[in-house]
Amino acid sequence: MENLILDCDPGHDDAVAILLAAGNPQLNLLGITTVAGNQTLEKVTRNALAVCAKAGIRVPVAAGAERPLVREQLIAGEIHGASGLDGPVLPEPAFDLDPRPAAQFIVDTVMTQPAGTVHLVPIGPLTNIALAMRLEPRLVSRVKSVVLMGGAVGVYGRTPVTEFNIQADPEAAAAVFEAGWPITMVPLDLTYQALATDEVLARIGAEGGELGTFVVEMLTFFGNQYRKERGLPAAPVHDPCAVAKLIDPAVFTSRPAFVAVELTGTWTWGQTVTDYRGQLGRPHNAEVADRLDTVRFWDLVTDAIVHLHNS
């Protein structure tokens, strides 16, 4: 059993990550924290509560940073729509937010659990994580690992060289990569292998009952946006890839690298510069995911949805 805090900005793929984290019996979801990213903080927080209501998930949800550390706010409305979770009808929240700011919730949770037992899984901009590690520096040595969705090595998203989560708060990301804790980076190169094909959606729809239908509606909207905006054949379902790693370490392979976040480039700010070969002479600071076992991945996602539907 692995304990995790899921730090997210739902977001269609974030919603699937929540379902996987709550619906897999090998994971203990200690809480969900939200951060401005795919949409504004208010919207993504409401979406997190709506996903919990829809799936019958009862865990603390704490709202976090409403803007990046330094830069102007970016949102990904072109991909996630005006609500941040366009597509399905969203239910009303079934419970109230945790009163604490997300960074405080992260600090309190990690410091009250035994050392080395809590994973942080940030799948949005890294603002909350950077704030938490500055609020409580002991966090860095106390968490078991950080498995983050973000960055890009040779497959790019928002710009020709960047991925949204890192670009949305590059200073926070730089701090997280420089902290010295065990990091697994799940970049676009990996998540572009997690395509919600018609076959995948048909299976989730057939096996997942009403919740399955909700997921299919979400990912159908998401797929249409990716086809329209990026010319992709189906939606890459980024965020649950990071969660899946905690369930089954073999769900993807990874290679050690030194990852630097570019902060000063005119065209490249927010790029994750990934040095596998030691060209920069820096010690490795991350494992970078590179190949996904897509069969295993979609089995995990589908099983979690079925599990939540049945319970």
Added chain:
Amino acid sequence: MEKIILDCDPGHDDAIAILLAAGNPNIELLGITTVAGNQTLPKVTRNALAICAAAGIEVPVAAGASVPLVTPQVVAEDIHGDTGLDGPVLPEPTFELDPRHAVDFIIETVMSHEPKTVHLVPVGPLTNIALAMRKEPAIIDRVKSVILMGGSYTRGNSTVCAEFNIYVDPEAAEAVFRGAWDVTMVGLDLTHQALATAELQDRVRAIGGDLAQFVLDIWGFVGSAYKKVYEFDYPPVHDAVCVAALADPQLLTCAKAFVTVELHGQWTKGMTVANFADVPGMHHGSSEGLPMGAATTDVAMKLDWDRFADLVVDSISALAASKGQ
């Protein structure tokens, strides 16, 4: 018949580019200009003359810029050795340099030929080309095209993100990409497909004679360097691809992109950033602070290796035959 000026910094793969330009019947090599790059200007200029001597080539050779426009000089000794062309025995030059600076040679040659008849083929840092287009802006309209070896859209070699020719003089490269002429970028994504494999080396060996041995000695040295530095099984023949593409219009598959050079990044300076017009997953809209320009550069994406290998072998055969070997 395509007329070209080859602007180079020999350099092992530059040497093959020179042989291809001089030995291919579809190419008329108007002259060779040199620029500091793989090694210092005196070394690469001497190497250009030595290659001409080894292959019996008689064309004007003019020396150009000895340092980049702005960025401090870097050379690629790890790949090309102390001379810039370590490996083969280099013969003494058989003729004198053209007295003109490369920039003046380029301008005078382009302006004295009919409009849209001369291609510029820069396969080193773009210092000479940038200087020429600023000294005589009329060349921008007048050249037929610029087909350059440099940059990449997926990788670097000098740094994690930047390719050597662009990294060495990024300001010059940005000037060239912004010029209102037809530019084709042959980057590492393409040239890493242009490997001097065992098959290609065997075919050159079969030609026999001094020139074939000269080429094999070039690939012997640079192959070991690429093995050691980049863990490649065979060395890429980067620069020759640009010349080959003019000799055979079907050699490359290209896609249109907006290409710009990062000039300020701490980790990414000298990187070429490419926004493709219609490659799925590789097109990006303008966004805050990143006004994407028009997709005017042809970016080379796929090489027909068999045709490339034929062009290399045939040009070496032709030069060897005309030397009477």
